[in-house]
Amino acid sequence: MIDHTSLLNSGAVLKKYKRGEFLFREGSIARYYYQVHQGEIKMNNYNQEGKEYIQGIFTKEKSFGEPPLFADFKYPANAEAIVDSEVWQLPKEKFLKFLEENPDIHHKFTSTLALRLYYKAIMVSEISTQEPEHRILRILDYFKKNSDPNTIESNTYKVELTRQQLADLTGLRVETVIRSIKKLEQKGELFIKDRKVYR
Amino acid sequence: MIDHTSLLNSGAVLKKYKRGEFLFREGSIARYYYQVHQGEIKMNNYNQEGKEYIQGIFTKEKSFGEPPLFADFKYPANAEAIVDSEVWQLPKEKFLKFLEENPDIHHKFTSTLALRLYYKAIMVSEISTQEPEHRILRILDYFKKNSDPNTIESNTYKVELTRQQLADLTGLRVETVIRSIKKLEQKGELFIKDRKVYR
DNA sequence: ATGGTTTTATGATCTTAATCATAAAAAAGT
DNA sequence: ACTTTTTTATGATTAAGATCATAAAACCAT
Structure with a gap:
């Protein structure tokens, strides 16, 4: 700054x-x-x-x-x-x-x-009215938006946050984050490679 | 302003x-x-x-x-x-x-x-980590602090918010707010007179 | 006064995420 | 290389607050 x-x-x-x-x-x-x-x-x-x-x-x-x-x-x-x-x-x-x-x-x-x-x-507002998957996507998109553009390859952002950090950012529990991320992968909202989340 | x-x-x-x-x-x-x-x-x-x-x-x-x-x-x-x-x-x-x-x-x-x-x-932080009663007290204290000092009699602040508004400010449901307020009254954290909350 | 709306209230039931338990994989430290 | 810590993972159970249903009291508009 x-x-x-x-x-x-x-x-x-x-x-x-x-x-x-x-x-x-x-x-x-x-x-x-x-x-x-x-x-x-x-x-x-x-x-x-x-x-x-x-x-x-x-x-x-x-x-x-x-x-x-x-x-x-x-x-x-x-x-x-x-x-x-x-x-x-x-x-x-x-x-x-x-x-x-x-x-x-x-x-x-x-x-x-x-x-x-x-x-x-x-x-x-997210935390008080939205469900886990919604909240997680919000955080991912926020971090994606604020990431160094050079690190984003073919519009795919590699999430460097741990599941625990995602939980602590969204007010969820780590197990809930793990399960929600899996569901989001099934829905095609993100993908997982070597345990890393990409969005 | x-x-x-x-x-x-x-x-x-x-x-x-x-x-x-x-x-x-x-x-x-x-x-x-x-x-x-x-x-x-x-x-x-x-x-x-x-x-x-x-x-x-x-x-x-x-x-x-x-x-x-x-x-x-x-x-x-x-x-x-x-x-x-x-x-x-x-x-x-x-x-x-x-x-x-x-x-x-x-x-x-x-x-x-x-x-x-x-x-x-x-x-x-309150909404993501604290339970209903705690959240409600926070909001009440916030509104008390920001109220016109002239309206506070003998250190007691009359809450002009409805239960529904308290719910929408804390991410809770109106029934939960009603029940939590009752418990808070039993604990002596506030009192109710003519359905109005005083803190 | 009267009818409609809002607010407060309370009991019963349900659902979802938290909690608990356990473990394997990966990473870090010595 | 080996131990410890961290991270990811998964199944079973629980509990807290949401939801549903219903109603009385208070307030408001005409």
Whole structure:
């Protein structure tokens, strides 16, 4: 989202996180702007029984956790490294100062927020009114749409998400996802090769 | 959100809608900024079987449906009048021009977006991992928090939502909401007087 | 006042996804 | 190479909330 030179000039530092490590926790105060440099970060919630809901997965150059920097509230979810990762960290004040000096980038962030709101509106409606197969297709199409176009061969997108991750993104259980995917394959909505899902 | 004088100066008009009338439909292109003047507007989705999900309810002076004005996508939900209402309507271009000329208000919209994202993140996680009673309390507390402080007597908030609306906001069925509310009353989490819920 | 609509209410039954149990294949770590 | 962990897989059972049916109370319109 913000180029490396600008990040460095503004005072950002590159932090390393091990797989499974938390960058911040639900309920804590937002002090930094974060942007993935290497690896994968997920934002998630756990309920009392430990069931996970994944709010989003962020890869190379994607920023996350900005909303509480724009308004006064605490993180609604955790940020956790899915794999060993490197993440740019820029203090809140410096981030906001940078945006003031770069209105064009400020606009980009506004439209990113709007787009994320769009995605959340769709997912919450899906989860509350649609059945498993429908929900799974939505997520697959969302990830397909947001994937690197170069990785899509002959209009076929290879899903790099595990069945468990699909479950945690759709509010389903892993067994339900496995069974639904099989049904979707029978219906011709996707296909499976070497256990990988293609859509 | 935007004061009446500014709205009029920018070229907004006041439109009337009857109860049940749609202001716009899911999938259509956003051409206007909307702000409630009188009445109540809900944004919602219907699935194939007609089951409704209410994304949000907007009252006096609240704006809605702005996200697609900031990025390039179509409405993810409908806007429908809950009661006879009057709504300010300002063409997209004039709205964006107004924001450019008023950076302070632009900031307000950004933080409104951020806050709405916060609410959606909480609701989607609730709906996918929490049980009925928990979800209902969340919604009640959200509406309590966003209610006019003058209407709260001795820290007790009177819920003006119907059981059906609570159901459509939480992805539950009306019977489940009715039964859950009764249980919550037994547990002392809320009380019912003349069929109205107080929290 | 009266008839129609909406809202709240409650019991009975059903259905779907969750849960539980178990295991094999694949991937990762030492 | 071998052990451990993760991921995918499948069958059996359960439970929670949805669905169905019905009705009374409250509200609204004329």
